[in-house]
Amino acid sequence: MAKHGKKYLAAAAKVEQNRWYTPTEAVALIKETATAKFDETVEVHFRLGVDPRHAEQQVRDVVVLPHGLGKTVRVLVFAQGEGATLAREAGADFVADSDEMIAKIQGGWTDFDVAVSTPDLMGKVGRLGRVLGPRGLMPNPKAGTVVPAEDLPRVINESKAGRVEFRVDKTANLHVPIGKASFDANMLFDNLAALLEAVKKARPASLKGTYIKRLTIANTMGPGIKLDPIQAQSMEVRE
Numbered sequence: 001m002a003k004h005g006k007k008y009l010a011a012a013a014k015v016e017q018n019r020w021y022t023p024t025e026a027v028a029l030i031k032e033t034a035t036a037k038f039d040e041t042v043e044v045h046f047r048l049g050v051d052p053r054h055a056e057q058q059v060r061d062v063v064v065l066p067h068g069l070g071k072t073v074r075v076l077v078f079a080q081g082e083g084a085t086l087a088r089e090a091g092a093d094f095v096a097d098s099d100e101m102i103a104k105i106q107g108g109w110t111d112f113d114v115a116v117s118t119p120d121l122m123g124k125v126g127r128l129g130r131v132l133g134p135r136g137l138m139p140n141p142k143a144g145t146v147v148p149a150e151d152l153p154r155v156i157n158e159s160k161a162g163r164v165e166f167r168v169d170k171t172a173n174l175h176v177p178i179g180k181a182s183f184d185a186n187m188l189f190d191n192l193a194a195l196l197e198a199v200k201k202a203r204p205a206s207l208k209g210t211y212i213k214r215l216t217i218a219n220t221m222g223p224g225i226k227l228d229p230i231q232a233q234s235m236e237v238r239e
Helices: 006-012 023-032 082-089 099-106 119-135 149-161 185-201
Strands: 041-048 060-064 075-078 094-096 114-117 163-167 173-180 212-219 225-227
Touching: 023 185, 023 212, 023 225, 041 185, 060 185, 075 082, 075 119, 075 149, 082 094, 082 149, 094 099, 099 119, 114 119, 114 149, 149 163, 163 173, 163 185, 173 185, 185 212
Parallel strands: 075 094, 075 114
Antiparallel strands: 041 173, 041 212, 060 163, 212 225
């Protein structure tokens, strides 16, 4: 069993393990349990009542967090011609509009956080699956990262503003960041509410029974705080 340091134990002592916290209480406690020397990421962990082995019970979508993630997001765009021009004008950090850039990525270069592509280049992008796939960087229509050239500015702006993709894993869990521990409580609350709304909308139509079974919120180095699933699902972004 892993041993925890004094800071973790002190933070864990503030959390009642058998209690289901309201969203407001949980967000306040997240602030109190952030003890690392760096600005910890706040993550939400879902246990869903889906069976990921069935294609119709996959849960995958994107959400634009109202207050972003608190970090610089580097966007790479696969586009040519007018699409490449639009991507550069919209602030894309990298534009892969040449075989040279594609070869660079094929060689293992992945110094970017989000990859977007126009449909006409997906034939070439498909060859990069071994590099991009394991890192979660493969453009995908379902994730809204394969779009016509005219939509590139919107997707680039959303990505830099706090656009987050979520996807259920093979154990029926979701793990999604919602910001930094340095965010004020209202910002974290709003981001959490926006995420909950997006996850609810992504509920598979074929699912019967409980959808969101358990919810936990935690800092990178902190203890998990159990959220009351019923109260969490009634959250709304504050004006």
